Amino acid sequence: DAGVTQSPTHLIKTRGQHVTLRCSPISGHKSVSWYQQVLGQGPQFIFQYYEKEERGRGNFPDRFSARQFPNYSSELNVNALLLGDSALYLCASSSFDGNEKLFFGSGTQLSVL
Amino acid sequence: RKEVEQDPGPFNVPEGATVAFNCTYSNSASQSFFWYRQDCRKEPKLLMSVYSSGNEDGRFTAQLNRASQYISLLIRDSKLSDSATYLCVVTPLGGSARQLTFGSGTQLTVLP
Numbered sequence: 001d002a003g004v005t006q007s008p009t010h011l012i013k014t015r016g017q018h019v020t021l022r023c024s025p026i027s028g029h030k031s032v033s034w035y036q037q038v039l040g041q042g043p044q045f046i047f048q049y050y051e052k053e054e055r056g057r058g059n060f061p062d063r064f065s066a067r068q069f070p071n072y073s074s075e076l077n078v079n080a081l082l083l084g085d086s087a088l089y090l091c092a093s094s095s096f097d098g099n100e101k102l103f104f105g106s107g108t109q110l111s112v113l
Numbered sequence: 114r115k116e117v118e119q120d121p122g123p124f125n126v127p128e129g130a131t132v133a134f135n136c137t138y139s140n141s142a143s144q145s146f147f148w149y150r151q152d153c154r155k156e157p158k159l160l161m162s163v164y165s166s167g168n169e170d171g172r173f174t175a176q177l178n179r180a181s182q183y184i185s186l187l188i189r190d191s192k193l194s195d196s197a198t199y200l201c202v203v204t205p206l207g208g209s210a211r212q213l214t215f216g217s218g219t220q221l222t223v224l225p
Contacts, residue, residue, distance in 0.1 A: 033212070040217070041217050041218075042117075042200050042202075042216050042218050043157060043213070045212050045213060045214065056212045058212075090156055101159055102213070104156035105156060106155065107156055
């Protein structure tokens with residue numbers, strides 16, 4: 001079985017541009033979460049979606065948005081990119097909206113120049 | 114004050130050594146506790162959950178002290194393959210387990 005897949009693996013953008021990151025959860029998983037990891041820090045929670053509804057939002061500006069599709073894949077969108085948005089963006093999936101294990105994808109490394 | 118605080122290290126230890134990592138959390142209502150391991154430029158992977166009674170998985174032992182809001186991880190007989198960053202993780206009471214709060218991580222290098 002395929003794990004959590006994210007695309008692209010690397011991305012270079014310039015300030016002011018927008019970016020769309022994609023995530024496909026493990027087959028059968030209905031919950032997807034997004035995390036941002038800045039170099040030298042732990043991952044920081046951005047969003048959680050379950051059954052296509054937003055179930056949680058971290059402390060990020062409105063430039064960050066996300067959605068989940070009927071097939072449970074997800075997109076993270078970031079508008080008006082800032083240099084500080086440079087980070088590893090991690091997607092994680094799990095099977096139920098309960099207390100069980102998260103499986104992380106290998107992430108998208110975003111560099112904003 | 115950060116919600117989860119860890120000593121960033123780095124910890125450089127010889128093979129076979131015992132090493133301990135500590136972590137404190139600020140929200141007394143935190144419900145679940147974990148240690149994750151992250152290799153360089155890779156995704157975090159769950160190492161073990163942490164229970165109030167303490168738990169052990171091979172060479173790894175995790176402890177939780179709710180009164181002191183303190184979590185620890187002990188690694189015995191360190192191997193070269195244990196070199197990684199260890200992330201302390203908590204979830205809030207009533208919150209989804211997918212809304213994890215990570216510490217900044219403690220870097221471990223095991224030397225031959």
